[in-house]
Amino acid sequence: MSGLYIHIPFCKKACFYCDFHFSVSFSMKEKMISTIIDELTFRKDFFDPNDRISSIYFGGGTPSVLSMQEIDKILGTVFNYYLVDKNVEITFECNPDDLDKEYLKGLKFVGVNRLSIGVQSFNDEHLKWMNRSHNANQSLKCLETAAQIGLKNISIDLIYGLPHLSDDEWYKTVNQAFNMPINHLSAYILTMEENTPYIKLVNQGKYDKPNDDISSKHYQILVQLSNEFRWEHYEVSSFCKPSNYSRHNSSYWNGKKYLGVGPSAHSFDSKIRYWNVSSNKSYLEYVPSRENFFESEELNISNRLNENIMTGLRTKWGIDLGKLSKDYKYDISNLFHDDIKYWVSLDWVEIKDSNMRLTDEGMLFADHIASTLFMN
Numbered sequence: 001m002s003g004l005y006i007h008i009p010f011c012k013k014a015c016f017y018c019d020f021h022f023s024v025s026f027s028m029k030e031k032m033i034s035t036i037i038d039e040l041t042f043r044k045d046f047f048d049p050n051d052r053i054s055s056i057y058f059g060g061g062t063p064s065v066l067s068m069q070e071i072d073k074i075l076g077t078v079f080n081y082y083l084v085d086k087n088v089e090i091t092f093e094c095n096p097d098d099l100d101k102e103y104l105k106g107l108k109f110v111g112v113n114r115l116s117i118g119v120q121s122f123n124d125e126h127l128k129w130m131n132r133s134h135n136a137n138q139s140l141k142c143l144e145t146a147a148q149i150g151l152k153n154i155s156i157d158l159i160y161g162l163p164h165l166s167d168d169e170w171y172k173t174v175n176q177a178f179n180m181p182i183n184h185l186s187a188y189i190l191t192m193e194e195n196t197p198y199i200k201l202v203n204q205g206k207y208d209k210p211n212d213d214i215s216s217k218h219y220q221i222l223v224q225l226s227n228e229f230r231w232e233h234y235e236v237s238s239f240c241k242p243s244n245y246s247r248h249n250s251s252y253w254n255g256k257k258y259l260g261v262g263p264s265a266h267s268f269d270s271k272i273r274y275w276n277v278s279s280n281k282s283y284l285e286y287v288p289s290r291e292n293f294f295e296s297e298e299l300n301i302s303n304r305l306n307e308n309i310m311t312g313l314r315t316k317w318g319i320d321l322g323k324l325s326k327d328y329k330y331d332i333s334n335l336f337h338d339d340i341k342y343w344v345s346l347d348w349v350e351i352k353d354s355n356m357r358l359t360d361e362g363m364l365f366a367d368h369i370a371s372t373l374f375m376n
């Protein structure tokens, strides 16, 4: 089972913390859609003839800037050129201000069966601070409408660790989210990424930096409420009602094959990683010639092992030490015995039989713990 990712590189406004690839100019939108469709047609051989697509993911940018005709045309191309599983998960990332009743009905009609809505906060002041294009009321309204028209598979995104977001308000936000008609929550810590307006505003002294103590307190609240509501915390930033995992994201973590089309999209064919050029202009220029629109890197054994460790430790399933030892001749439990003992004593790591996983507390340090176990 394989995944297909479609990157729509346009947004109405630039959220100040965002380092994804997008443009706020829509002048090339029409040409972009036809070029993405072109890329879809000539990259179909990325998959073997028997590979079935089990998840399609519209990400961005903001896919909900697309018209229904454009979405229908893209999906029509996918169904014409690829072998698509009949129970395919089709996720559509969207912003609340785009989701009126007619648009939501249209999405359902063209076959979208999972929404990922960028709610981020239920507080208008915080939304303004982040330069989001929507307000809290639009989020509440679109969630209510989606439920009314029978869209049941809904994920929302929230951001925590904002320097002025109190613990009490974050508690209320998460509590409100878990009481909504959704089955999945992705919650991200605010970070300062290179080349974002946020880092510039911090450097100019106009905005505060994120604070680790605030972020970790917010994380504890999130995990506590997730447990109280009996949701599953199945990946560092991902929570769901029992077994309502994101099929598409899980395929990344499980090392499955996926093709990404559109500027900046990444692909993986089990051995080689590919990434498309992160510029709308270059993408439109190069794709028609079929040249120079992506770069690639063949993963060597240590890259593959390190990715297994990193992605495995970020999930609640952890890593199978016996399998790593068999597949890569790399016996982590012997090589890092003292480090692992220390983390176990801090209650960050649990080892049962041959499985190593991070506790809820350890997950906050997942990337650091994983990096110390890497093969050089």
Ligand code: SF4
Pocket: 010, 011, 013, 014, 015, 018, 019, 020, 022, 060, 061, 062, 095, 118
């Ligand atoms: S809408 Fe999403 S992709 Fe666009 S700027 Fe905001 S966070 Fe980034």
